[in-house]
Amino acid sequence: MKNLFDETKLGGVTLRNRAWRSATWLGLAGRNGEITNGIIRTYAELAKGGAAMLVTGLTSIVExxxxxxxxxxxxxxxxxxxxxxxxxxxxxEGAKIIMQTAMVDGLVDELATDEVEGVVRQFGEAAARAERAGYDGVQIHAAHFFYLSKFISPLFNHRTDRFGGSSEKRARILVEILAAMRERTRPGFVVAIKINSDDCQPGGLAQDDFLVAGKMLSTAGIDAIEVSANYTSRPNIRAGVNECSFLPAAAALAAIVKTPVVLVGGVRSLETANAVLAKTAIQYIALSRPLIREPNLINRWQSGDIRPSACVSCNACYRTSAHACLFTVSH
Ligand SMILES: Cc1cc2nc3c(=O)[nH]c(=O)nc-3n(C[C@H](O)[C@H](O)[C@H](O)COP(=O)(O)O)c2cc1C
Ligand code: SF4
Structure with a gap:
């Protein structure tokens, strides 16, 4: 039976457990988007705190x-x-790190086909650059209405070329990005994706479209699929009461693909994480706010103190400096 503390292999890397730090934008980069000492300190602390895989906050790959x-x-x-x-x-500190490669925004319908191919190329080049910077891999950001999430959504994509017109055609850009990344990186370099399972809007991407995209990505050889949705950081999550915001979609995908599926959103207790791993085909558990509240949470659980996360899902950390927890920053 799977357990949060199992060691696993993903692509060419060994992960010391099944806990991921889900991508969390820190707002700490320099004026030109540079990495600062504050960013390095934050990730070093997270790595020390026990999570096996850290996904960076969204990182923009176009100028x-x-x-x-x-x-x-x-x-x-x-x-x-x-x-x-x-x-x-x-x-x-013994953790692995993948970069969340993203475009914040951009045109969808207005781009010529060769311009879409240019976007694909830029993601491929970013992966090659990430490999040169020592990353274990990348995570394509296709969630939360950032650019690629809009591109695969029927709300924004009304294209009539090979990149639009059906769920398959809208999702094609993701498969082409995956291929461009594979072409430019060594075998074993992790290419994962975070994707909306639901736009939560009338006429938007829904679970059927998501399952189509997930199957295509799996067939094309993606290493892991993290399942999110719009309105991602749901408020007022309580351990044992309303955890796991996107479990039905993640479990549905995990049941039909061999690719490891990563559950994110509202996981607050070791008990729930292990129940999900035991009862479904989901392979990894990703946490954002619990690790803002307590970067050491995974080590705490592993040491036997299995009280749930102290995060109360108030979302104040979206507004604090450095997106720190309201309850742990010094006032
Ligand atoms: C301050 C903050 C910044 C976030 N930044 C990102 C981001 O850069 N990329 C992303 O995909 N999700 C981002 N998220 C969403 C989280 O990764 C996660 O999907 C969501 O908070 C639900 O998980 P949780 O209940 O464990 O917090 C952010 C969340 C928070 C609270
Ligand atoms: S401010 Fe703290 S308690 Fe509130 S959601 Fe963020 S991490 Fe959780």
Whole structure:
């Protein structure tokens, strides 16, 4: 039976347990998107706290992208050396780290087919650059209405070329990005994705579209699929009461693909994490706010103190400096 503390292999890396730190934008990058000492300290602390796999906060891979404020940028080789400091710091603490490669926003319907191919190429180049910066892999960001999430949504994509017109065609960009990344990186370099299972809006992407995309990505050889949805950080989660916001979609995908599925959203207790691992085909559990509240949570659970996360899902950390927990920052 699966357990949170199992060691596993994913792509070419060994993970010391099944706990991931889900991508969490820190707002701490420098004015030009540079990695700062604050970012390195935060990830080193998370790595020390026990999670096996850290996914960076969304990192913009195109120069003329929109911004959400203080996100890291990675659109050319000038960023490689500073990211190497980050990946070294995480590896020194025994964790693995993959970069969440993202475009914040951009045009969907208006792009010519060769311009979409240009987007695909840029994601491929970002993966090659991430490998040079010491990352164990990348995670394609296709959730929460950032660019790729819009691209695969019927709400935004009305294209009539090979990139639009059906669930399969809208999802094709993801498969082409995966291929472009594989082409430019060594075997074993992890390519994962975080994807909406539901846009939670009338006329938006729904679970059927998500399952189609998930199957296509699995067939194309993606290493892991993290299942999210819009309105991702649901409020007022209580351990044992209303955990696991996206469990039905994640379990449905895990039941039909061999690719490891990562559950994120509202997991607050070891008991629930282990029940999910025992009862479904889901392979990994990702946490964001519990690890903001308590970066050491995984080690705490492993040491036998299995009280649930102290996070009360108030979402104040979206507004605090460095997205720190309201209850742990000094006032
Ligand atoms: C401050 C903050 C920043 C976040 N930044 C990102 C991000 O950069 N990329 C992403 O995919 N999700 C981001 N999320 C969403 C989380 O990764 C996660 O999907 C969500 O919070 C649900 O998980 P949780 O209940 O464990 O917090 C962020 C969440 C928070 C609270
Ligand atoms: S501010 Fe703290 S308690 Fe509130 S959601 Fe964020 S991490 Fe959890």
């Amino acid at each position: 003329d992208d929109a911004t959400i404020g203080g996100e890291a940028k990675f659109y050319d080789d000038s960023f490689v050396a500073e990211h190497r400091r980050l990946t070294d710091a995480v590896h020194d």
